[in-house]
Amino acid sequence: MRIVSLLPAATDIVAELGLSARLVGRTHECDWPPREIASVPVVTGADLDQNRLTSREISDAVGGAAHSGSSLYVLDTEALAALHPDVVLTQDLCEVCAVSSDKVSRTVRLLDADTRVLSLEPRTLDDVLDCLVTVGELLGVRERARRRRAELQARLERVRASVTGRDRPRVLSIEWLDPLWPAGHWVPEQVTAAGGTPLLASPGEHTKPMAWEAVRAARPDAILVMPCGFPPERTLRESELLTGLPGWQDLPAVRAGRVWVLDGPAYFNRPGPRVVRGAELLAQVLHGVPAGEPAAPDEARLFSAA
Numbered sequence: 169m170r171i172v173s174l175l176p177a178a179t180d181i182v183a184e185l186g187l188s189a190r191l192v193g194r195t196h197e198c199d200w201p202p203r204e205i206a207s208v209p210v211v212t213g214a215d216l217d218q219n220r221l222t223s224r225e226i227s228d229a230v231g232g233a234a235h236s237g238s239s240l241y242v243l244d245t246e247a248l249a250a251l252h253p254d255v256v257l258t259q260d261l262c263e264v265c266a267v268s269s270d271k272v273s274r275t276v277r278l279l280d281a282d283t284r285v286l287s288l289e290p291r292t293l294d295d296v297l298d299c300l301v302t303v304g305e306l307l308g309v310r311e312r313a314r315r316r317r318a319e320l321q322a323r324l325e326r327v328r329a330s331v332t333g334r335d336r337p338r339v340l341s342i343e344w345l346d347p348l349w350p351a352g353h354w355v356p357e358q359v360t361a362a363g364g365t366p367l368l369a370s371p372g373e374h375t376k377p378m379a380w381e382a383v384r385a386a387r388p389d390a391i392l393v394m395p396c397g398f399p400p401e402r403t404l405r406e407s408e409l410l411t412g413l414p415g416w417q418d419l420p421a422v423r424a425g426r427v428w429v430l431d432g433p434a435y436f437n438r439p440g441p442r443v444v445r446g447a448e449l450l451a452q453v454l455h456g457v458p459a460g461e462p463a464a465p466d467e468a469r470l471f472s473a474a
Contacts, residue, residue: 169307170254172211173198174243174272176433178257178288179205180440181303184316190307193251195241197397200434200442211247223346223395223406245275253283255306260289290439291372293357297321300441320444323460324361327447330457331363337389337454339364340421343396343437345409347377351394354443355436362450362459364390384415390454391421393471394432400469403429407471427471428453435467 172193173179179198182191188204195212198205221229248256258272276283286306290296297317304313339359343351352375356366367386369375393410395403410416421427430436430453435446448460449468 170252171307172248172251172253172256174212174241174256174258175288176200177299177438177440178259178303180438180442181300182257182307184300184441185304185307185309185313187307187309192253193248197433209247209251211244211251213242213244219402223344223409227344227347243272243275248275256283256285257303258285258287260287288439291353291374293324293354293361293371293443296354296439296441296443299439316441320441323444324447327444327451327459328361330459331451331455334363334455336363336365337426338367338386339390339392339454340367340383340386340388341369341392341394341436342410343375343394343432344377345393345395345403345406348380348383349377350375351392351436354439355394358436358443358447358450359392361447363455363457364450380413384419388419388421389424390426390428391419391471392428392430392450392453394430394436396437397433399431399433400429400466403432410471425470428468429471430468431466 169190170192171182171187171190173182173191174195176195176198179191179194180200182188183201183204188201191205191208193211194205194208196210196214256272256276272285276285284306286303288299288302290299297320300317301310301313304310341351341355341359343349343355350369352369352373354371356369356371359366367388368378368382393403416422430449435442435449445460449463451457451459452463453468
């Protein structure tokens with residue numbers, strides 16, 4: 169079976185199922201596991217150079233506060249056709265962050281081939297884990313997928329058990345810096361599993377920009393900075409977008425030194441199996457408990473370390 173993944177989270181799922189060798193195409197942002205996918209042909213590109221633009225410039229370019237404008241992804245339809253895929257994995261969750269399923273379906277109809285298109289649309293932690301089984305069934309490894317889902321669920325339960333009975337700090341998760349945007353969908357559940365109380369976003373919610381005054385009024389005990397698509401180093405380049413806000417230094421989280429920068433793309437922005445690792449990291453930074461492997465500096469670091 170020849171698989172093309174047009175969603176980094178789907179590539180993560182394929183790898184989790186041990187099927188990386190069947191990948192014949194991927195996006196330019198698929199980066200895990202690096203050794204297994206390095207030689208897989210890329211069939212997408214980006215209209216914008218995110219490394220050279222500010223958060224505000226990127227937001228304005230893709231539709232501003234509506235977060236539903238132009239996609240950052242450009243699909244190379246000729247390259248896709250040349251790969252003769254049996255299965256194409258895509259998404260419907262975000263019109264900006266990946267190629268839309270409508271565009272993929274229109275392209276596949278022109279291929280004159282018997283290609284299956286599977287669109288993923290998880291919004292909660294359970295949905296994310298269920299996608300593992302959905303993809304596994306399509307790719308012929310249903311039992312393996314069910315075992316992996318059970319193993320990931322068990323890890324989540326261990327995280328929850330590790331923080332039982334502890335005080336639950338009030339946690340703000342930031343998914344974009346300018347405009348300021350709270351992390352929704354499965355992130356509030358990651359926070360809850362790790363022993364925190366999420367602020368300004370509900371489980372499964374597709375959020376919208378938040379006013380800075382709402383943050384000040386919420387008075388978070390901890391702040392998690394995890395911009396969509398930005399590794400920690402890229403996030404820290406725009407740290408002044410937070411530190412320059414009026415009253416930043418007066419927030420309880422800042423005064424207590426409880427602001428962390430995390431690897432959003434790896435563990436929080438993408439609805440793939442590594443969201444479980446994200447919950448483990450949060451349990452470590454919020455409570456210092458030994459959940460999973462110790463956090464590495466490229467996974468989570470104190471904001472003051474910038």
